[in-house]
Amino acid sequence: MLKLENISSSIGSKKLLDQISVSFFPGKINLIVGPNGSGKSTLIKVMSKQISFDGNIFYEDVNLRNISWRDLSKFRAVLSQHTDVAFPLKVWEVVMMGRYPHFTTSPGKPDEQAVREAMHYFEVHSLADRNYSTLSGGEKQRVNFARVLAQIWFSIPGRCRYLFLDEPLTFLDVNFQYQFMKKLQLLEQKNDLVIVGVVHDLNLASKFGDSILLLNEGRVTSFGKPVEVLTAENIERSFKIKPFIFQHEGAMIISF
Amino acid sequence: MQLNRNYTTVWIVLSIALGVVFFFSLRLGAILIGTEEIFSSVSNYFSSDALTLNERIFLNIRLPRAITCLEVGASLAMAGVLMQALFRNPIVEPGLVGTSSGAAFGASLYFVLGATFQFNAGVWTLPLAASVGGALATVVVFLLSHRKGGTQSIISLLLTGIAVNALCLSGVGMMSYLARDPQARSITFWNLGTLSGASWNSVLLIGASTLICFFVSLRLVKSLNALAMGEEEALYLGVNMNRLKISVLTVTVILVAVATAFVGVISFIGLIVPHLLRLIKGSDNRYLLIGSVLLGALLLSLADLAARLLLAPAELPIGIVTSAVGVPVFILLLRRNRHYF
Known part of the structure; x- marks a missing residue:
C-alpha cells in the first residue's frame, strides 16, 4: 500500500500540490486524471522521490524519506512518456537496464531470466537484437514497458512492488493504448503490485481504472470509482468544458 | 535470444595489434634500434656492463617515450568515453569542453610565473598546475552551459567550450608573450603536443593516474x-x-590534465577512439572503457610513429598528426549526427 499524507510541493511561489492525502492499494489500477497543470506528473515525481515535498509518503509502513534512491529502485519502477537513448543500443541492452539496481558488475541468472520473461510478456523478444533507436514509437514504448517491468519482475516476500506510469500512452495510437491497458489489467491481478498511472484520456480512464483520482489545481477534487468521480459536474468544474456522458452496454462514454 | 555480447575477438585483435605497434615504436625513430639491442640493453642494465649509445637511447629515451605514449593514449581515450557518456553525445571530447586548453593555460602559468611565485611541489608541480587549470575550465564550461532543469544543451555546451577555449588560449598567448625564450619554446611545444619530453617520471605519474582512473571508472x-x-x-x-x-x-579532469601536463595538448583521440569502438561492437560503456585503453594506446602509438618518421630525423609535434586525422573524422561525425543538434 502507498499512503500519502498532506503532500504539498511548490516551485518558487507556485504551489503545484496542495495538501494531498490519498492511499493507493495493490491489485487495482489507480489512475490520475486532471487538466494540464493540475499536478498529475508532479505527484508521480514526488512519489518516486524525484522532487522535494512537504508531508509524508509511506511505502507500506516505511517513510519514503528513509528509503535510499538505490533501495527504492529495487521495488519501484517508473514508465515515462517517451524515452530515447543517446547511443545505438540493442533492445535487450535497454531492457537489461531495468535490472541495473539489482546487480553490481554483471547480470546474474535471475537478471537474465527477468529480461527474457519481460520481453516475452510484451512481445518484444523478436526485436531483442534490433537497434533501439530504429524502432517505431509503439515498439519503443513496449520495450520500455518491458524494461520497467523487468526492474520489479520478481515478487518480494512480505512487500509490495510499485509501478508508476507517467502519461505512458501520449504518443501511442488507439490500438497500442488498448493493448497496453489490457497488459496492465493482467498485471493488476498480481496482488502485490501497486499501480498508479497518469492518463489524459477520460474514456480510457473510466474503462480501465478501478479507482480514479481527479486532481485540479494541485488539490484532490474526487477519489473513488470511475462512476463516482467522472461525473458531468466534476468534469465540468475541473476541465472547464461541459461533457456529455452516455451509457453504452454498461460502459461509460464521455464526449464533449 | 542471446543476452550478452562476446567481446573476446575484439580484445584479442586489439591486443595483438597493440603489441605489434608497440614493438615498432620501440625500434623505429631517428635512430634504428635492433631487436637484439632491446634485449641486450635490459640485460646490460642489470649487470654492470657498460651500455652502448643505442642501448642508452633505448633505455632513457625510446622506452619511456613508448610507454608514456601508451598511457597518454589510454588516458585521453578513456576521458573521451566518459565525457561522451556524461553529456550523452558522441561528438564531445575533452578538447572541446575546455579541459585541455585550461590545462595548457595552467601549465604555461607555471612555466612563466612558477619561479616568480616560488610555487613548487616537486615533480607534482606541473601536473598540479595543469590539473587545476583543466578542472577550472571544465567546471566553468559545464556550469555556464547548464540549463535549468538539468538538461545539457549540446549547442550551448560547444559554444561555451569555444569561448572558454579561446580565453584559455589567449591566456597561453599572453604567457608566451611574457616568457623568455626557453619558456616560450616549452609553451609552444605544449600547444602542439609532443612526446619528446617523456621520461621515467612521466611514465610513473601518468601510469598511476591512468591506472587509478581506470578502476574508478569501471x-x-x-x-x-x-x-x-x-x-x-x-x-x-x-x-x-x-x-x-x-x-x-x-576522473576526466585528472586523466586529461595529468597527461596534458607532460605531453601538451593532443586533441581528437578522445573523439575518434570511442567512435571507432562503437562501430566495431556497440555502445556498452564497460566495453567502450576497456576498449578505449587498448585502442587509444594503439592509435596514439601509431600517431607518434608517424610524428617521428614523417620528417625523420626531425620530428613533428604529435598534436598535429592527431588533428590532421581527427578533424575530418569530427566533421564526418557532425554531418552524420545532425539529429543531435
Missing part, C-alpha cells in the same frame, strides 16, 4: 549506461546523478 560504467536514457530515467534506476557527475568530471 565502477561508473553501469550508471553511465543508464544515463544514456536521460537523467530522469537514470534517477528512476537508482543512480545518484550529482555524485555521478562529480565523479566523472573529476
Whole structure:
C-alpha cells in the first residue's frame, strides 16, 4: 500500500500540490486524471522521490524519506512518456537496464531470466537484437514497458512492488493504448503490485481504472470509482468544458 | 535470444595489434634500434656492463617515450568515453569542453610565473598546475552551459567550450608573450603536443593516474549506461546523478590534465577512439572503457610513429598528426549526427 499524507510541493511561489492525502492499494489500477497543470506528473515525481515535498509518503509502513534512491529502485519502477537513448543500443541492452539496481558488475541468472520473461510478456523478444533507436514509437514504448517491468519482475516476500506510469500512452495510437491497458489489467491481478498511472484520456480512464483520482489545481477534487468521480459536474468544474456522458452496454462514454 | 555480447575477438585483435605497434615504436625513430639491442640493453642494465649509445637511447629515451605514449593514449581515450557518456553525445571530447586548453593555460602559468611565485611541489608541480587549470575550465564550461532543469544543451555546451577555449588560449598567448625564450619554446611545444619530453617520471605519474582512473571508472560504467536514457530515467534506476557527475568530471579532469601536463595538448583521440569502438561492437560503456585503453594506446602509438618518421630525423609535434586525422573524422561525425543538434 502507498499512503500519502498532506503532500504539498511548490516551485518558487507556485504551489503545484496542495495538501494531498490519498492511499493507493495493490491489485487495482489507480489512475490520475486532471487538466494540464493540475499536478498529475508532479505527484508521480514526488512519489518516486524525484522532487522535494512537504508531508509524508509511506511505502507500506516505511517513510519514503528513509528509503535510499538505490533501495527504492529495487521495488519501484517508473514508465515515462517517451524515452530515447543517446547511443545505438540493442533492445535487450535497454531492457537489461531495468535490472541495473539489482546487480553490481554483471547480470546474474535471475537478471537474465527477468529480461527474457519481460520481453516475452510484451512481445518484444523478436526485436531483442534490433537497434533501439530504429524502432517505431509503439515498439519503443513496449520495450520500455518491458524494461520497467523487468526492474520489479520478481515478487518480494512480505512487500509490495510499485509501478508508476507517467502519461505512458501520449504518443501511442488507439490500438497500442488498448493493448497496453489490457497488459496492465493482467498485471493488476498480481496482488502485490501497486499501480498508479497518469492518463489524459477520460474514456480510457473510466474503462480501465478501478479507482480514479481527479486532481485540479494541485488539490484532490474526487477519489473513488470511475462512476463516482467522472461525473458531468466534476468534469465540468475541473476541465472547464461541459461533457456529455452516455451509457453504452454498461460502459461509460464521455464526449464533449 | 542471446543476452550478452562476446567481446573476446575484439580484445584479442586489439591486443595483438597493440603489441605489434608497440614493438615498432620501440625500434623505429631517428635512430634504428635492433631487436637484439632491446634485449641486450635490459640485460646490460642489470649487470654492470657498460651500455652502448643505442642501448642508452633505448633505455632513457625510446622506452619511456613508448610507454608514456601508451598511457597518454589510454588516458585521453578513456576521458573521451566518459565525457561522451556524461553529456550523452558522441561528438564531445575533452578538447572541446575546455579541459585541455585550461590545462595548457595552467601549465604555461607555471612555466612563466612558477619561479616568480616560488610555487613548487616537486615533480607534482606541473601536473598540479595543469590539473587545476583543466578542472577550472571544465567546471566553468559545464556550469555556464547548464540549463535549468538539468538538461545539457549540446549547442550551448560547444559554444561555451569555444569561448572558454579561446580565453584559455589567449591566456597561453599572453604567457608566451611574457616568457623568455626557453619558456616560450616549452609553451609552444605544449600547444602542439609532443612526446619528446617523456621520461621515467612521466611514465610513473601518468601510469598511476591512468591506472587509478581506470578502476574508478569501471565502477561508473553501469550508471553511465543508464544515463544514456536521460537523467530522469537514470534517477528512476537508482543512480545518484550529482555524485555521478562529480565523479566523472573529476576522473576526466585528472586523466586529461595529468597527461596534458607532460605531453601538451593532443586533441581528437578522445573523439575518434570511442567512435571507432562503437562501430566495431556497440555502445556498452564497460566495453567502450576497456576498449578505449587498448585502442587509444594503439592509435596514439601509431600517431607518434608517424610524428617521428614523417620528417625523420626531425620530428613533428604529435598534436598535429592527431588533428590532421581527427578533424575530418569530427566533421564526418557532425554531418552524420545532425539529429543531435
